[in-house]
Amino acid sequence: MQVTTKAIVLSAIKYGDTSLIVKAFTASDGIKSYLLKGVLASKKGKLKPALFQPLTQLELVAYHKNKGTLERIKEAKVVHPYKTIHSNIIKNSIVLFLSEMLSNSIQEEQKEQALYNYLEYSLIWLDENHANPNYHILFLVNLTKFLGFYPDESQTDGNYFDLLEGNFRTTPNLNPLLENEANTLLKRFLGINFDAIMQIKTTKQHRLELLNKWILYYELHLQGFRKPKSLAVLNAVFQ
Template sequence: MLITTRAIVFSALRYGEADLIVKCFTEKSGLKTYLLRGVLKSKKGKLKASLFQPLTQLEIVANHKDKGTLESMREAKVLHTYQTLHTNILKSSVVLFLSEVLRNAVKEEEANEPLFNYLEATFNWFDAHESIANFHLLFLLKLTRHLGFYPDTVDEEMEYFNLLDGTFQVIETNNYCVSNENLVLLKQLLGITFDDLFTVKLNQSGRAKFLMMLLEYYELHLQGFKKPKSLAVLNEIFN
């Protein structure tokens, strides 16, 4: 079926001498993987390799067979031209990290408009703002709402957060119970928007520890999720 849809690029992997395998999250069909033949050598075609940088927002015309195989794409154009995401070294490192997280975390091959709108809006915010050192922390925390394991805030005043159950509790009951600095930061981030991020004061150590906690939370709740290989680069950039 020929379909026109907005799409966000998660990854583009070279295949052979001239082909690309591109993974996109589409507004109308969820996660799709496309085989773009000859795109690395073509100079006259409607598809250019430069269109498929991580997290680029596109409008695509694609043929979806919906049989679990690689799909084909006929046309693509940029819907929102980023001003800083692929040129600012700090932001581009975050982009690589988040695109890897999304490849590992988002699996659904069906439309999820709230998730698509969340990704689109947050990446536009990230592109437009300069105070972004903690952006990836709040992004990952809010993303859990769309993935089905957002923290239960009913007992938020309690002194422990159980990563395994996603709940706050009075006492420590297993090795996945969080307290101290990570708990304080978790409660702070649960109550703010991206526009309030400037109020969060963190050093490199605190940021790294909280990120490791978040990634462990993802590992506990998403089957097959692994810590991104780009994590080391991200930590080095923020150090």
């Protein structure tokens, strides 16, 4: 079946000498993987490898068989040309990290329009604003709303956040916990939008502690989730 859909590129992996396998989150059908035969060798073809950089926003004309196999792209064009994301080293590092997180987190082959809208808005915000070391943390905190394990905000007085249960506690238990400054910092990220991250003042140490524990939070709640390899690169640019 031929479909026309918006899509956000999550990864592009070389296949053989001349082809790519592209994984994308589509507005029409959720996660899809495409085989682009000969795209690395053809200079005259409509599909250019540069179109498939991480988190590029595209409009695709594609053929979806919906049988769990690799699909095919007929046409692709950029729908939101980024002005800064791929040229700014900090933003590019954020994008590489988030593309890996998304690739490991989103697993459904079904339409999820609210999630697509969130990703679209978040990436445009990043492109149009100054790089901020709090951006990717808020991105990942808010992403859990769509993945089904956003923190329970009914009781936020506790000094501990239970990473297994997803709620705040007044006393510790044997589960992995956020505590002290990292717990306080998490509360500041709850319920805010990206414009508010400029007001969050913290240290690199506390931000890194929260990020590492938040990645563990994903590991505990998503089957098969793998810790992103690009995390070390991201940490290096925020020295």
